[in-house]
Amino acid sequence: MPTKKSPKITIIGGGILGLTLAYLLAKQQYNVRIIEKNKDLGGLASAFAISDEYLERYYHHFFKSDKHLQGLLSELGIADLIEWLPSKMGLYDGQRFYPFSHALDILKFPALNIIDRLRLGLISFFLQKKKPDPNFSKITALEWCNKYYGRNVTTKIWEPLLKSKFEDYYDKVSMDWFHIRIHDRSSSRTLPFKDETLGYIKGSFNTLINKLEDKLNELKVEIFKESYVENYSYVKNKHLIKMAGKHKKSLESNIVVANIPPQLFNSIFKPARSYSQKLNNIKFLAAYCFVLELDMPLSKYYWTSVNDPKAPFVALVEHTNLVSSTNFKGSSIIYLGKYTNSNSKLFNMEESQLFDVCLNYLKKIYPDLKPENIKSRYLFRAPQAQHIVTSNYSVLSYETGRKGLLYAHFSQIYPHDRGTNYAIAQAYELFNLISSRKWN
Numbered sequence: 001m002p003t004k005k006s007p008k009i010t011i012i013g014g015g016i017l018g019l020t021l022a023y024l025l026a027k028q029q030y031n032v033r034i035i036e037k038n039k040d041l042g043g044l045a046s047a048f049a050i051s052d053e054y055l056e057r058y059y060h061h062f063f064k065s066d067k068h069l070q071g072l073l074s075e076l077g078i079a080d081l082i083e084w085l086p087s088k089m090g091l092y093d094g095q096r097f098y099p100f101s102h103a104l105d106i107l108k109f110p111a112l113n114i115i116d117r118l119r120l121g122l123i124s125f126f127l128q129k130k131k132p133d134p135n136f137s138k139i140t141a142l143e144w145c146n147k148y149y150g151r152n153v154t155t156k157i158w159e160p161l162l163k164s165k166f167e168d169y170y171d172k173v174s175m176d177w178f179h180i181r182i183h184d185r186s187s188s189r190t191l192p193f194k195d196e197t198l199g200y201i202k203g204s205f206n207t208l209i210n211k212l213e214d215k216l217n218e219l220k221v222e223i224f225k226e227s228y229v230e231n232y233s234y235v236k237n238k239h240l241i242k243m244a245g246k247h248k249k250s251l252e253s254n255i256v257v258a259n260i261p262p263q264l265f266n267s268i269f270k271p272a273r274s275y276s277q278k279l280n281n282i283k284f285l286a287a288y289c290f291v292l293e294l295d296m297p298l299s300k301y302y303w304t305s306v307n308d309p310k311a312p313f314v315a316l317v318e319h320t321n322l323v324s325s326t327n328f329k330g331s332s333i334i335y336l337g338k339y340t341n342s343n344s345k346l347f348n349m350e351e352s353q354l355f356d357v358c359l360n361y362l363k364k365i366y367p368d369l370k371p372e373n374i375k376s377r378y379l380f381r382a383p384q385a386q387h388i389v390t391s392n393y394s395v396l397s398y399e400t401g402r403k404g405l406l407y408a409h410f411s412q413i414y415p416h417d418r419g420t421n422y423a424i425a426q427a428y429e430l431f432n433l434i435s436s437r438k439w440n
């Protein structure tokens with residue numbers, strides 16, 4: 001339990017990073033509180049109730065290489081709730097659907113000639129096995145793909161995928177990001193001709209979030225939900241926070257760890273110019289995600305990449321082809337997700353209008369689908385869902401230049417793609433940083 005002498009630590013943000021860090025610190029007798037603006041904890045990995053089950057607002061799974069996540073689940077005594085599930089992948093290019101699960105599908109892929117198919121398979125295999133390469137941070141994925149996969153493969157496969165995921169930034173994304181993404185993914189495939197096996201937690205990420213919350217309650221961590229920082233000042237080595245929202249309170253801290261978007265951090269904490277400028281340089285895309293509950297399955301595929309930049313969604317995820325539909329009283333659960341600029345027309349559309357746009361496109365792929373098959377639908381929007389890892393990306397330190405003010409955000413994850421595994425890795429790094437120094 002915290003003692004009077006323990007440094008007081010305020011964590012802003014009750015996502016996976018904030019919750020894990022609070023747990024690690026509170027276990028070592030630090031005096032910890034969390035401020036979370038939403039009603040639910042878990043941030044981007046949070047879940048909602050649907051058909052008597054919990055489901056992530058945005059599709060979530062994990063890979064065999066996600067060791068920090070698996071380690072945390074073991075530490076919390078819930079590793080037995082991990083399920084490793086086979087999953088089938090598909091690709092829709094705006095005209096046709098292709099199976100795209102494993103090497104055999106690539107060898108049969110009709111949109112490329114046999115030389116290009118072999119090239120696609122061999123170069124991808126090379127990237128899966130290749131160790132991180134410092135030269136990859138200096139060039140863009142598009143440049144590298146054009147050179148090694150060749151123009152044909154790049155135009156048919158990688159360029160539309162990069163455009164779908166990064167819109168106007170598609171030609172700025174670093175080769176490092178692309179390489180590590182392919183490398184990490186391959187950990188979930190035992191043989192080139194077998195389907196990928198993905199990890200999922202029984203009951204969704206909500207199981208982990210609830211377990212962390214229970215532990216935090218046991219460790220007497222105060223969690224202020226539906227609250228936010230209204231005012232901040234730094235006086236005599238103390239960080240003073242005035243909270244607003246559900247909990248109107250003033251908190252004095254030796255350490256503040258802020259896990260909030262960069263621009264918000266700048267406006268509240270006003271760090272030194274050198275730090276705030278770097279934060280302002282990070283570019284983000286927003287994401288929206290429709291969750292549809294259907295009375296029939298659409299396909300046998302878990303994940304379909306929609307490789308058509310004109311499509312209103314890039315990921316068509318049939319969740320109930322990963323986990324059983326019996327979890328959802330027999331309903332099929334579909335996600336339709338897209339990354340886009342936060343001021344784009346699609347991101348700002350009214351729900352019903354966006355739904356019509358998405359449904360019209362979905363019917364292009366599955367013409368038998370009728371509006372009556374949709375039992376319920378939910379729309380979630382995140383204004384800053386993905387940072388753009390450009391070539392020569394500079395990763396910001398946790399230390400902001402002001403003693404005890406630490407900034408922690410998924411945009412500091414490099415070169416891996418942001419994800420729950422790396423949010424947990426960040427929490428361990430921050431714990432090591434905090435516990436290695438004296439702060440009060």
Ligand SMILES: Cc1cc2nc3c(=O)[nH]c(=O)nc-3n(C[C@H](O)[C@H](O)[C@H](O)COP(=O)(O)OP(=O)(O)OC[C@H]3O[C@@H](n4cnc5c(N)ncnc54)[C@H](O)[C@@H]3O)c2cc1C
Pocket residue numbers: 012013014015016017018035036037038041042043044045058059060061062227228229259260261264287289337382385386409410418419420421423
């Ligand atoms: C579409 C999509 C799909 C994804 N799929 C996967 C996947 O398959 N596998 C995977 O591992 N990861 C996936 N991720 C990524 C993963 O969800 C995130 O990387 C991870 O959850 C980030 O955790 P975090 O705690 O760092 O940040 P966040 O989840 O962003 O948490 C930050 C918290 O801070 C709170 N907050 C913000 N502002 C304030 C404020 N002013 N005051 C108080 N609180 C505030 C937020 O409400 C939030 O709870 C996906 C993300 C998206 C968007």
